[in-house]
Amino acid sequence: SGHVRPPPPQNVTLVSKDFDLILTWTPGEGSPPDVTYTVRYESQERMDKWIKVPHCKNISRTSCNLTCVLPNFFVKVRARVKTVSGQFSSPWVESQFKEYHLDVELAPPVLNVNVKENLIHVNASFPLATCVESLPWMYDLDLWEAGSENKKQYEGIFRKKTMTIDTTAFRGNYCLSARSSFQSIDFKHSKFSQPVCVLLNNKG
Secondary structure, eight states, X not given: OOOOOOOOOEEEEEEEETTEEXXXXXXXXXXXXXXXXXXXXXXXXXXXXXXXXXXXXXXXXXXXXXXXXXXXXXXXXXXXXXXXXXXXXXXXEEOOOEEHHHHOOOOOOEEEEEEXXXXXXXXXXXXXXXXXXXXXXXXXXXXXXXXXXXXXXXEEEETTOOEEEXXXXXXXXXXXXXXXXXXXXXXXXXXXXXXXXXXXXXXX
């Protein structure tokens, strides 16, 4: 026919980043500029059944977010991708297996700090996809006086709960920072967020 199958995608990897599970790849060497890609996934609950991913069919980008198509966050899955060019497609290339619950990487939460009289109200917002909001995300909060190494730690605060701290005894500049946490086999943690600092009871 004189037509050649397009080169298969390379570096096909299932990566977990900031609460999401994403398949990434790079174009095969010598790919024409107008190729597209199609992704499917397979779950260990049903091996040998490759399931279509409607939002990753004939796409031009080189990644596919699989978080909200996963049927089960506690089962290993893998994905595969092929290059499509006109009527022709490359062989499929498969990723390794990952399990959301075990492999998910957390991002630090964003802190919202509200100072009222002698109280600080803190809540944390997480960059979560709606489909994973029901999982038991928590956060840990550190509070310290600026310049001091001595941190007061509040651990295992439910994600949607506002933490209220009595600041009657505090004077001066205090900082807060938080990390996301999640109980899988053991506790997983994100890095701590950038500190938010507030001036307390400044009777200047």
